[in-house]
Amino acid sequence: MASLLFKDQALLPIYEKVKENQRLSAADGLTLFQSPDLLGVGYLANIVRERLHGRKAFYIYNQHLNYSNICVNGCKFCAFGRKAGDEGAYEMTLQEIFAKVEARLAEPITEIHIVGGCHPDLPFSFYLEMLKGIKALRPEVHLQAFTAVEVAHLAELNGASVADTLKTLRDAGLGSLPGGGAEVFSSRVRQALCPQKLGPEGWLSVAQTAHRLGLNTNATMLYGHMESLEERVDHLLKLRAAQDETGGFLSFIPLAFHPQNTALDHLQGPSAFDDLKTLAVSRLLLDNFPHIKAFWVMLGPKMAQLSLCFGVDDVDGTVMEERITHMAGAQTPEGLSRSQLRALIREAGCVPVERDTLYREMAEAAA
Ligand code: V47
Numbered sequence: 620m621a622s623l624l625f626k627d628q629a630l631l632p633i634y635e636k637v638k639e640n641q642r643l644s645a646a647d648g649l650t651l652f653q654s655p656d657l658l659g660v661g662y663l664a665n666i667v668r669e670r671l672h673g674r675k676a677f678y679i680y681n682q683h684l685n686y687s688n689i690c691v692n693g694c695k696f697c698a699f700g701r702k703a704g705d706e707g708a709y710e711m712t713l714q715e716i717f718a719k720v721e722a723r724l725a726e727p728i729t730e731i732h733i734v735g736g737c738h739p740d741l742p743f744s745f746y747l748e749m750l751k752g753i754k755a756l757r758p759e760v761h762l763q764a765f766t767a768v769e770v771a772h773l774a775e776l777n778g779a780s781v782a783d784t785l786k787t788l789r790d791a792g793l794g795s796l797p798g799g800g801a802e803v804f805s806s807r808v809r810q811a812l813c814p815q816k817l818g819p820e821g822w823l824s825v826a827q828t829a830h831r832l833g834l835n836t837n838a839t840m841l842y843g844h845m846e847s848l849e850e851r852v853d854h855l856l857k858l859r860a861a862q863d864e865t866g867g868f869l870s871f872i873p874l875a876f877h878p879q880n881t882a883l884d885h886l887q888g889p890s891a892f893d894d895l896k897t898l899a900v901s902r903l904l905l906d907n908f909p910h911i912k913a914f915w916v917m918l919g920p921k922m923a924q925l926s927l928c929f930g931v932d933d934v935d936g937t938v939m940e941e942r943i944t945h946m947a948g949a950q951t952p953e954g955l956s957r958s959q960l961r962a963l964i965r966e967a968g969c970v971p972v973e974r975d976t977l978y979r980e981m982a983e984a985a986a
Contacts, residue, residue: 627656630663633903637663640670643904648852651900657892664899664930671909672932676969677978678960679936681730682723685943686711686749690736692768694813696802696844698880698947700736710738713748719940720756728757730936730976733764734799734943737772743784746773747791754792761794761976767825767836768800768817781828789834795976796829798837798872804857805850812844812883823861830867835977837912838868842897843876843889851897855904862907869978870910870933873897875917879948894922895929902930910978916944916951920963927967933974934960 621634633647643651651660687710690700701708711719720731731753750762765773765788774784785793802809804819817825826836840854862868875894878886889897902911912933915923923934939954955963957973964971973981 624662625656625659627654627659630654630656630659634663637666637903640906642906645852645856648855648900648904649848651903652848652851652896657896657899660896660899660903661929664902665928667902667906668911668930668932674969675932675972676927676964676967677910677933677972677974678957678964679730679974679976680727680957681732681936681938682720682726682728683938683941684716684719684731684733685735685941686716686733687735687738687741688942688946689738691739692737692813692815694802694816695882696812696841696876697943698877699943703739710741713745713752716749717752717756720753723939724757728760728937729981730761730763731757732797733762734766734797735769737769741776743773743776747787750788750792762792763795763797763837763976764788764793766797766800767822767829770796770825770829771817771821781825782832785829785832785834789832793834795834795869796826796836798839798868798870799874801839801854801858802841803846803850804854805846808844808846808850819857823857826868827861827865830865833867835867835869837870837872838908839872839874840897840901841874841876843893844878844883844886851900852904855901859905859907862905866907868908869976870912871901871905871908872912872914872935873901874914877917877944877947877949881947891922894918895926898926898931899929915955916941916949919951920955920959924963924967927964927969934964936960 629650654660688699688701689703689708689710774781777784801822829836838858876888878884878888910933911931912935913923913926913931914935916938937954961971
């Protein structure tokens, strides 16, 4: 009997919809977020996960490159960004960036994930040279670079439209956009935490412009600070509506807020319960997103592993040298090896599948 599956009977009507593959409403989203029945919500998310991916769980052999933390935005939740000249501000030269890539040429890296701040002074040519130079060193690598916020900033530097700027970046080697910078679309939250930053309409417009040019992007939501559950649902449904129009989002990554070294260090950040619930509800509401990713750097490898039973089908990758989360106090390792990722996935009863950025499956990777 279905009612025995759920401690919280409010989940039953949602179960009926999930079974029938019907779209969930904003009210359903709120019911899921408010439910204390974490296992029930996870069970529902797992139905969708298995329908889409069976027991496959994806990972990628990637490298992160945070080229500079100098940023004009000054977001209160960020421990990474600095004003030029402040203690801890850094900017890599092109030579330093290329040296980081060269140092790992012997590894089978298929993606380099490049994110920085909105730097006030670096010229547009710097970004083009960065992409071209990395491609010259590693022609086969996929460059997933620049959040929608950075792209809007680059378009201003370039004195051209977002579409023309994306075309120029693509000609220089850009392969896709990472999902950062979306935060929470609520204007209440943005007014309090990041009033200077590119707003929701701008963020969605850059992502959709990329999609229309054939460039895929990811999407994120920063949760566990001051946003309400209604604001989370609204964020997810705005992404779902955008995906209905342009279809270019590959994966959604809920980002667990890390308060340390930020202006919000009096907050706790999300609980384990909230982490799993948010991943599961994302899987359920974002019915048109192929993948839900648990970014182990923020969640910790243990929580990322558990999340594979709560709707997640991707644990990101090997990473190495990520700065945004570590500057905000993350205690997670700098990187995980391919065999650590595969073991973590297998132990959760899933089948590890190495993928490239576009989720094409790689030939069986060495363990
Ligand atoms: O845009 C900033 C967030 C993002 C904090 O696309 C914070 O595959 C937690 O977007 N605590 C950058 N989060 C990281 C990002 C990302 C990561 C992994 C994979 C992908 C992908 C994208 O990190 C920022 C911001 O939303 N962030 N400060 C903090 N204190």
